Amino acid sequence: MKKIYLILIAISFSSNFYSQGVKIYGKVTGEDNKPLNGANVVIEGTIDGSTTDSTGYYEFETSKTGQQSLLFTYIEYNERRKSLLIEQGKNIELNVQLRKAEVETEEIIVTASSYTSGQQSQVTITPLEIVRIPGSDGDLYRAITTFPGSNQVDEGSRITVRGGDANEVLTILDQASLYHPFIFDNDFNTSSYTTINPWGLKGINFSSGGFSAKYGNALSAVLDLKSYEMPQGTGAFLWLGLANVGLSGVFLSNDKKLGATVDIGQTILDPYFRLNGYLLDRYNPIPLARGVGGTLSYKPNEKSNIKAIFDYSEDRIGIRNTSPSYDGYFNSRANTIFYNLKYSAGIGSKTYLSAGLSLSHHKDEISYGILNNDVKELYSKFRLDMTNQLSKKVDLNFGGEYEYDEDKFIGKVPSLSYNLRLDAPFIDINSNNHTGRIGGYVEAQIKPFKTFFTIAGIRTDYHTLSKNSAVDPRLSLGWKFAKDHILRGTVGIYHQFPRLEFYAQASNFALKPEQATHYILGYEFNKSEGLFLFRVEGYYKDYKDLVIRDPNSFLYSTVGKGAAKGVDVFIKSRVTNKYSTWISYAYTDSKRRQYEAKTEVSANYDITHNLTFVGSYNVTDNITTGLTYRISTGKPYTPVNGSIYDSTYNVYEPIYSKTNSGRFPTYQRMDINFQYFFSLFGRFAIAVFQINNLLNQKNLYDYTYNFDYSERKEIITTNKRQFYLGLGVQF
Amino acid sequence: MKKVILIILTFWAFVNANKIYADDYTDAVKKAIKKLDAVGDISDRAALLKARGDFERILQLKKNEWMLNYYMAYCDLMIAWSYMGEKPDNENIKKYNESCIDLLNKATDIKDDFAEAYILKMSANSNRWQYEPDKMNDIITKGAEDNAMAKKLEPENPRYYLVDAMITYYTPESFGGGVEKARPLFEKSWDLFQTYQLKDETYPNWGKDQAAGMVALCYVKRDKLDEAKKWIDKGLETAPESGFLKGYIMKQYEEAQKK
Numbered sequence: 003m004k005k006i007y008l009i010l011i012a013i014s015f016s017s018n019f020y021s022q023g024v025k026i027y028g029k030v031t032g033e034d035n036k037p038l039n040g041a042n043v044v045i046e047g048t049i050d051g052s053t054t055d056s057t058g059y060y061e062f063e064t065s066k067t068g069q070q071s072l073l074f075t076y077i078e079y080n081e082r083r084k085s086l087l088i089e090q091g092k093n094i095e096l097n098v099q100l101r102k103a104e105v106e107t108e109e110i111i112v113t114a115s116s117y118t119s120g121q122q123s124q125v126t127i128t129p130l131e132i133v134r135i136p137g138s139d140g141d142l143y144r145a146i147t148t149f150p151g152s153n154q155v156d157e158g159s160r161i162t163v164r165g166g167d168a169n170e171v172l173t174i175l176d177q178a179s180l181y182h183p184f185i186f187d188n189d190f191n192t193s194s195y196t197t198i199n200p201w202g203l204k205g206i207n208f209s210s211g212g213f214s215a216k217y218g219n220a221l222s223a224v225l226d227l228k229s230y231e232m233p234q235g236t237g238a239f240l241w242l243g244l245a246n247v248g249l250s251g252v253f254l255s256n257d258k259k260l261g262a263t264v265d266i267g268q269t270i271l272d273p274y275f276r277l278n279g280y281l282l283d284r285y286n287p288i289p290l291a292r293g294v295g296g297t298l299s300y301k302p303n304e305k306s307n308i309k310a311i312f313d314y315s316e317d318r319i320g321i322r323n324t325s326p327s328y329d330g331y332f333n334s335r336a337n338t339i340f341y342n343l344k345y346s347a348g349i350g351s352k353t354y355l356s357a358g359l360s361l362s363h364h365k366d367e368i369s370y371g372i373l374n375n376d377v378k379e380l381y382s383k384f385r386l387d388m389t390n391q392l393s394k395k396v397d398l399n400f401g402g403e404y405e406y407d408e409d410k411f412i413g414k415v416p417s418l419s420y421n422l423r424l425d426a427p428f429i430d431i432n433s434n435n436h437t438g439r440i441g442g443y444v445e446a447q448i449k450p451f452k453t454f455f456t457i458a459g460i461r462t463d464y465h466t467l468s469k470n471s472a473v474d475p476r477l478s479l480g481w482k483f484a485k486d487h488i489l490r491g492t493v494g495i496y497h498q499f500p501r502l503e504f505y506a507q508a509s510n511f512a513l514k515p516e517q518a519t520h521y522i523l524g525y526e527f528n529k530s531e532g533l534f535l536f537r538v539e540g541y542y543k544d545y546k547d548l549v550i551r552d553p554n555s556f557l558y559s560t561v562g563k564g565a566a567k568g569v570d571v572f573i574k575s576r577v578t579n580k581y582s583t584w585i586s587y588a589y590t591d592s593k594r595r596q597y598e599a600k601t602e603v604s605a606n607y608d609i610t611h612n613l614t615f616v617g618s619y620n621v622t623d624n625i626t627t628g629l630t631y632r633i634s635t636g637k638p639y640t641p642v643n644g645s646i647y648d649s650t651y652n653v654y655e656p657i658y659s660k661t662n663s664g665r666f667p668t669y670q671r672m673d674i675n676f677q678y679f680f681s682l683f684g685r686f687a688i689a690v691f692q693i694n695n696l697l698n699q700k701n702l703y704d705y706t707y708n709f710d711y712s713e714r715k716e717i718i719t720t721n722k723r724q725f726y727l728g729l730g731v732q733f
Numbered sequence: 734m735k736k737v738i739l740i741i742l743t744f745w746a747f748v749n750a751n752k753i754y755a756d757d758y759t760d761a762v763k764k765a766i767k768k769l770d771a772v773g774d775i776s777d778r779a780a781l782l783k784a785r786g787d788f789e790r791i792l793q794l795k796k797n798e799w800m801l802n803y804y805m806a807y808c809d810l811m812i813a814w815s816y817m818g819e820k821p822d823n824e825n826i827k828k829y830n831e832s833c834i835d836l837l838n839k840a841t842d843i844k845d846d847f848a849e850a851y852i853l854k855m856s857a858n859s860n861r862w863q864y865e866p867d868k869m870n871d872i873i874t875k876g877a878e879d880n881a882m883a884k885k886l887e888p889e890n891p892r893y894y895l896v897d898a899m900i901t902y903y904t905p906e907s908f909g910g911g912v913e914k915a916r917p918l919f920e921k922s923w924d925l926f927q928t929y930q931l932k933d934e935t936y937p938n939w940g941k942d943q944a945a946g947m948v949a950l951c952y953v954k955r956d957k958l959d960e961a962k963k964w965i966d967k968g969l970e971t972a973p974e975s976g977f978l979k980g981y982i983m984k985q986y987e988e989a990q991k992k
Contacts (some may be wrong), residue, residue: 039782040782040786040812042786042790044789044790044793046793047794048794049761049787049790049791049794050790051790052786052788053783053785053786053787053789055779056779073793075789075793077828077829077832078828106794131867192873201870232876235877284755285792424883476743620866623905624907624908678778679907679908681906681909681910683906683910686908686909
């Protein structure tokens with residue numbers, strides 16, 4: 003026993019009282035042997051230690067002896083422990099190298115072809131940047147077309163991706179599918195605008211291919227938008243623009259449990275048209291759009307949230323068009339109502355649930371000559387998503403949805419597409435179709451190491467009208483093989499059921515879902531969280547079961563096929579604090595046998611080369627300016643070779659060349675803007691001045707012909723040089 | 734008997750160890766604060782890093798001491814400022830400023846009514862304009878939250894007015910900031926410092942010289958040099974060794990005099 007006392011006393015004496023100072027010194031360096039200034043050294047369990055100087059050198063004296071552990075730390079580096087034996091009178095030299103800490107691998111680095119915005123550290127684009135992109139008019143979709151792989155339809159908000167059709171891009175807002183978030187959609191020679199307000203969005207995720215099994219019934223791309231669950235504060239914003247006025251308000255209760263927002267706006271195009279030299283007699287009526295919307299949020303407790311969204315918009319337009327058989331106004335009136343109710347909750351610490359119920363009505367009346375259509379669509383969807391963290395390395399996502407679509411079509415359609423006169427023969431159509439779609443998915447996000455990430459998922463969809471189903475397995479891999487370098491790949495099958503109007507014109511509704519198989523491989527170099535970003539990505543997409551119209555029976559079937567391949571390049575750099583820029587380039591080769599095509603030909607939006615440059619410069623703290631320049635191969639079109647005289651109706655029937663065998667001239671456009679932030683009566687204010695199509699380049703909307711198709715005429719897009727002025731005040 | 738001896742011995746060792754531990758701790762904190770106070774001005778980055786190291790070493794022993802998190806955050810804030818100057822080094826500003834914000838969040842996680850931490854957060858948050866102006870919305874929102882929290886907890890804290898005034902001073906006039914708006918806030922801060930009582934000896938006790946110095950600087954900017962001198966003297970009376978007054982403010986004053 004005595005021995006034990008002795009040892010005990012010896013230990014306490016040696017460590018606390020009688021030892022003399024031992025000097026410990028050395029150098030702390032980083033990976034490249036560069037000295038670390040300000041690194042910390044400490045004997046664990048004591049405060050004995052030191053901080054390195056600018057040469058990485060440290061030294062300190064300690065009275066502690068025996069086996070000890072030295073802890074080395076430095077900001078943004080992994081800590082390191084070294085054990086050593088301290089003996090009286092023996093100084094110790096200890097040099098240590100530290101490694102930079104890996105930034106946590108986030109979901110966004112995994113999926114190929116994805117461009118993300120939000121609060122994450124590796125954002126590709128921020129909402130502020132969206133609003134600032136010249137030529138984007140603060141429109142989310144137009145901003146997205148500055149990324150590679152996506153294109154605008156008629157310079158409007160509709161997006162086509164990698165040569166596909168606009169309806170192959172699915173827009174989702176808080177789990178609800180948005181089919182008509184546009185005004186002036188599908189109107190003759192008119193650019194559409196979105197009704198989505200980018201400032202209300204917490205996250206924007208645009209994927210131009212290879213997206214997760216969460217998303218069903220989309221062939222090409224997904225734009226997934228998440229709104230803020232609660233408003234960010236209380237206030238109001240008034241916008242007075244040359245073409246539009248708007249007022250929005252947000253409210254958040256003091257206990258932050260109740261929130262509401264309201265948005266109201268209207269276009270006033272008369273002065274804008276006059277200033278920009280539009281011929282007012284080309285319009286009857288002058289385009290008008292207005293909308294009102296709002297949200298209501300309630301947070302019953304820290305972990306759950308209920309949010310309701312309501313949105314209404316309407317527009318009308320009459321635009322003069324001279325076609326070979328008819329000269330008159332193309333008239334359109336449309337309105338859309340959208341409701342969404344969302345509930346989300348955390349269950350325990352590892353499970354998250356969200357459920358959404360949405361309903362949308364869309365009504366569109368168009369008339370031009372004998373053509374006179376009245377379309378009513380109804381969409382309703384219930385969706386449930388769950389996320390469960392199985393372990394630190396595995397997350398499980400699963401969910402299901404039921405969607406109901408109804409399409410009512412009443413109207414006159416010309417019997418001969420080339421005869422639109424008021425006395426032309428027509429078919430009276432009164433159809434009403436509806437279908438349901440049931441979908442479900444399960445996917446696992448597995449992260450075996452810090453630098454490797456994989457998502458394996460599968461989904462299935464069943465279409466109640468055609469009784470057809472689809473099964474889509476998908477796999478994504480992400481590998482950060484070195485600091486700042488990431489490799490990504492995706493393979494997956496994607497299905498989309500054709501639009502209801504096609505089912506109405508198919509025998510026994512027997513249309514299969516259109517199918518695409520995506521193969522994507524990409525490389526990314528990402529320096530200092532977006533200070534410099536370089537991405538290159540190659541893809542190959544194999545299509546089958548595309549919708550084809552039989553030229554004799556006019557019935558649709560799904561026997562078309564095709565393939566698309568291409569390369570996307572994206573470079574983004576914050577060159578200096580004041581200047582940032584991005585450049586995107588896409589090469590596309592997309593061939594399809596679809597719709598009217600008899601063989602595999604260029605797809606409708608097969609834009610071979612597409613280059614976009616965006617630059618933004620902060621002149622002072624108060625003034626920013628930017629420039630966007632876009633140049634791309636002209637869009638394919640089907641030329642007319644000649645005509646045959648049809649004596650029955652005294653009209654000429656065009657003879658078409660091969661589908662999409664012609665191309666419009668090269669498209670070019672430059673836009674600039676200036677923004678000035680200032681204080682107006684003590685309120686935050688912003689003034690915007692922009693010029694779209696600065697060089698007044700004439701881009702083509704379409705060709706038209708004289709009565710016998712012997713003369714071809716160009717229809718120039720309405721987006722000639724335009725000036726816009728706006729003033730916003732926050733109060 | 735043997736057992737008793739053993740128990741006593743163990744007990745003694747235990748008590749003794751703890752006692753040394755406790756004394757070491759308070760002592761060490763006081764020493765570290767002294768070292769931090771002695772740093773002449775923020776351009777002496779080496780001294781700031783040394784002071785930071787002292788707090789970091791104590792912190793690894795006492796991870797849940799909100800005050801230590803606060804002091805280390807304060808050092809980080811100063812170091813971030815030291816990188817601003819003529820040619821700002823954004824990488825380092827971000828590194829230390831983000832570390833500062835993390836430490837302050839830890840401090841308020843442990844003690845959610847710690848007004849001083851919210852005051853410092855206001856300052857750190859406004860530094861984000863320097864390296865991530867594109868996160869404008871988040872900066873404004875967080876800034877407003879911290880401001881409201883600090884004001885609610887300690888409406889009479891002179892450092893709240895000092896930091897609020899600093900942010901106002903550096904905000905362009907067109908955004909509702911500027912010298913004229915900032916000066917009364919600096920003066921209010923100075924007035925509150927006159928009656929301010931320290932809660933205990935390890936409590937934050939910085940800023941009095943800065944309040945006087947900044948009032949002086951406001952006068953320098955408006956060419957009222959006599960007024961400026963008065964305020965510099967006022968400041969030096971209470972803090973004769975202030976590097977901020979002697980190094981920074983005096984320089985500005987002398988340059989203005991030459992003109």
